[in-house]
Amino acid sequence: MCTLALLSATAADPAGSEGSDRSGDQGPQLLPDDRAVAAATGRGIVALEAMTHVGPAVPGRRLAAALPVASLFSRRLRWSLAGIVAAVTGLAVASWLTTGDHPLHAAYITLLDIFAINHPALEEAPERKTLQILAGFLGLLLLPVLVAAALEGLGAFRSATALRRPPRGLSGHVVLLGLGKIGARVLVRLRELEIPVVCVESDPEARGLALARRMRVPVVLGDVTEEGVLEAARIHRAHALLALTSADTTNLEAALYARAVRPDLRVVMRLYEDDFATAVYRTLRAAHPAALTRSRSVTHLAAPAFAGAMMGRQILGAIPVERRVLLFAALDVAGHPQLEGRTVVESFRPGAWRVIALDTASPAQRLPDLSSTPGEAA
Known part of the structure; x- marks a missing residue:
């Protein structure tokens, strides 16, 4: 196991910048060395641990249940x-x-x-x-x-x-605002985790509506800025709000209105510009210090992956660490003097890069896509 990141020391401070470039030493630290980890007492960490799966593979679950025959007739x-x-x-x-x-x-x-x-x-x-x-x-x-x-x-x-309506007694669910590309993918993930969801969408032609219909997820059609739309989604009994539309003003207005209805509601917002997302986060956290608030800039989170792909690296994944991103990539050691001929410990550069795995197979036996399994590659 190794520590990949140290979380911000100002997580409980409403005036903190939560991982922005202005956080300084109190902000999150990516790829710290052992000395920094030992000195960071009381801070959360993001750790990497090797895990093995024992037992047969679990088949994928169907997202949409078939219509029971008994429900056709009274x-x-x-x-x-x-x-x-x-x-x-x-x-x-x-x-x-x-x-x-x-x-x-x-x-x-x-x-x-x-x-x-x-x-x-x-x-x-x-x-x-x-x-x-x-x-x-x-x-x-x-x-x-x-x-x-x-x-x-x-x-x-x-x-x-037809689109389902939210049940009257529904509670403890997640209100998902926006069924575009990002909203549809988040919806699939939430249903895979068996988390109850109520979607809110203003566009009757949104690409995620067909997905919600197949998955039998309740949907409220309407503009979230209009009165009564969030109430129809049972926002007062919801567990969290995910505002994932492409309009920053819509996401912000929905978050403010939801907090007015329920001050302790968990809120996650999708915002375009990172400085604006930081300012919104600090304002909402100062106004509601007891509630959990997260604002993320999609472009800021995706930029490292695009940059790595342009440099010819195979991007395996990315982990958001507060307002920063930890990128996982695969590359050939040959031609890189910082890596070639060095051990894993010698090649480690705190805050820059760290080798966490080696592919020792011959070039002919290596997988073209390291994120796939051998069965998928065949």
């Missing part, structure tokens, strides 16, 4: 259909016993009588005439039941494809 209609089926069976058995025909032929004649497409039994025995009359009455009863079944089934399918 209980009363199901009982009506069962009664008609029993009556048809009884008439078929009676026809078989009275006429002596083959059971399949008796059932066929009964169905013809029910649908009124058989010849009248004018010259048949009285028992046969009675059965034909009863089958005719049963056919009259069958028609409205079939119409009701068709209407209920159509209504059930329309309800399944």
Whole structure:
């Protein structure tokens, strides 16, 4: 295990800058050495620990559940259909016993009588005439039941494809504002973690609405700046608010309104400019010191990954450390004098880079994508 970062020492101070460039020594430290870790008493850390998985692979879970067949029809209609089926069976058995025909032929004649497409039994025995009359009455009863079944089934399918509304008693959920690219990916991750979510989206053509519909996630369509929209998402009983729209003003206004409704609500905002995100964070934390507030600039977090990709490095992932980013990349040691011919300890540069893994396989056996498994690469 190794320490990858030291968290800010001003996490509990409303005047702190929470990881910005102005935090100085009290801000987060990326890739500290052992001396800095030993001296940083009382500060949180981001540690790397090797873990192994023992046991069979767990299959992926389906995000969207299939529509139950029982929900297509009401209980009363199901009982009506069962009664008609029993009556048809009884008439078929009676026809078989009275006429002596083959059971399949008796059932066929009964169905013809029910649908009124058989010849009248004018010259048949009285028992046969009675059965034909009863089958005719049963056919009259069958028609409205079939119409009701068709209407209920159509209504059930329309309800399944429509957006769900938040249940009245919902609480402890996450309100996700915005179903664009980022919002849709966050929604998938939250559902994988089995966290209840209510989405709020103003654009009826947003790309994430189809995903929310398939996953049966409640959605509130409306402008979050309008009165009653966040209330419809049960914001007063929510666990957290994720404001992930592409408009900074919308995210900020939603956060301020949510805090006015519930001061201790956890809030995470997506903001474009990092200095603005820092100022918003400090203001909200000073106004609500007991609540958990996070504001992140997406461009600021993504910039290191883009820069690393332009330098020809294979980006494996990134970990946000407060307002800074710890980037994981793979590169060839050959051609880098800071790494070539050195041990892992000798190549370590505090605050700059650190080698955490070595691929000792031959060039022909190396995976083209280190983030994939050998089975996926094959």
